[in-house]
Amino acid sequence: GRERLIVAFEAVNRHFQDLFVRLFGGGRAHLTLTEAEDPLDAGLEVMASPPGKRLQVLSLLSGGEQALTALSLLFAVFLANPAPICVLDEVDAPLDDANVDRFCTMLDEISRATGTRFLLITHHRLTMARMDRLYGVTMVERGISQLVSVDLRAGEQIRLRAAE
């Protein structure tokens, strides 16, 4: 048990440091296992410093910086043991356009590297523009959900408008 946890910690920490720099376009971050008699009782602390800022705990970062740091941690765990499917429900809501762009680039790279299939629920037009395909969910009849495939030409419209 203890051995496996330490090995997993080191793998996740390596991925975390790399992903943090890719998502923030710089800066540095690392994970630490908090003190405990037995590593199996230890906690996971996150220290991060966005580009040009001092190293600090998670709670002092901004809303968007916290979300981006949490995504780095989530995908660090994911890369240590990749799943066949990944579903993300509006994780881009607190992010500004530049961070949405870096985030989508990271997903693209991970999907090509691991073959994982991604489902992304989003309201962000920049994220929509980066998808390989779009499904729409509508309620033409109130209260009744219907799934429709959005014609990529319509998707193209979204891309063109987002790119302005």
Added chain:
Amino acid sequence: GRERLIVAFEAVNRHFQDLFVRLFGGGRAHLTLTEAEDPLDAGLEVMASPPGKRLQVLSLLSGGEQALTALSLLFAVFLANPAPICVLDEVDAPLDDANVDRFCTMLDEISRATGTRFLLITHHRLTMARMDRLYGVTMVERGISQLVSVDLRAGEQIRLRAAE
């Protein structure tokens, strides 16, 4: 104490029902004081049904529907005792374009009626386009915040793009 609470409850409930219908473009909702020996110990329960749906508790609504319902409650309390300033930090993050539009219309109407000054922090381009003026916060020097007034012509660009 008890009398005042009941009077406040009735005023807030009236505003809540009206604001819910304005924000959702229909449906109905109401507040109930949960059972307690003493009304001063009662809790506030929220029942809501978006247009065409059955009446249900808050937890069964979607993320965006919950945010919109919470905003109806918040502004119902506000209208019972209007403050000179109202600051909203990214409350529009979970909302789709149609709900952002109705939300901004409601704010406009409240601001004209009560004279309250609003500060809205947002990443949503539709919300930006509905503001009377925009301030930008930048970090030209990393880690150092600077406030700049965004020229409304640039703001106009945002309006035109958002309106497409």
Added chain:
Amino acid sequence: MQFAKLRLAGFKSFVEPTELVIEPGLTGIVGPNGCGKSNLVEALRWVMGETSARQMRGGEMDDVIFNGTLGRPARNLAEVSLLIDNHDRKAPAALNDQIEIEVVRRIERGSGSAYRVNGREVRARDVQLLFADAASGAHSPALVSQGRIGAIINAKPSDRRALLEEAA
């Protein structure tokens, strides 16, 4: 093992039979507030063996069955099936001779749910093990529900350790 298709009927707001093809790469799901996007994520978690009604945002598991609208009566049955492509032969031994694996979960109001894998009735436990071996399942950290990102940030360090254990 690749996830290929999700089919649902009578599940939450998806009263009509619905099919979501899961293709390689990035698939976006869009739509107005309250239209049923998060319900799709819950259908996927549910067919993989989710046992907690709270995770389904309901009070009891029957809350996943379509409970009617102003225009339509409630249903008594909900069914979700997940089609898995096993060309790469990575399924657990008992199923590895099959090219396709179909996992079906069905619930009837008042009488609980039942699972089938390629037509044979199985226990919830068997379905959960099938997905655990594939680094997935109802509690996989790769299924991020709405608002959960905030939970990771506000979690106590000892809660975050659970994430590490998933990676071990």
Added chain:
Amino acid sequence: MQFAKLRLAGFKSFVEPTELVIEPGLTGIVGPNGCGKSNLVEALRWVMGETSARQMRGGEMDDVIFNGTLGRPARNLAEVSLLIDNHDRKAPAALNDQIEIEVVRRIERGSGSAYRVNGREVRARDVQLLFADAASGAHSPALVSQGRIGAIINAKPSDRRALLEEAA
């Protein structure tokens, strides 16, 4: 009483003197993640008498003082002032003869904060009462911090009652 101007220096990431004019109607505040938008909301709460460091997302109240970047040293002093327009003569009696009311809060590292109203030193209590009479203040429900909307939804019914008490 109308809020007219917020001035800050040495407060969190606003190390340089900054002035935000608060005009009638809707004013949008925009900018990239981490640039300091939410820090402005905290400056407003702080000058109105906030006593909890946690509400300022810090461990202790000194955390509101600019603590330096890779390029600049930390400061030891932070100051925020709020200019209130009292043309409508609605301020509490003691201040009502003044057309403008300026509330200033200043903190020095290691030695706590001090308040001044129109140049005279006052207690935190006096500032809190000034704003309570104006249906505002550090805990006004009309100041909605980032992520707080979620807290209203997930609150227990007895917690939501506190909202009612603000309206009473």
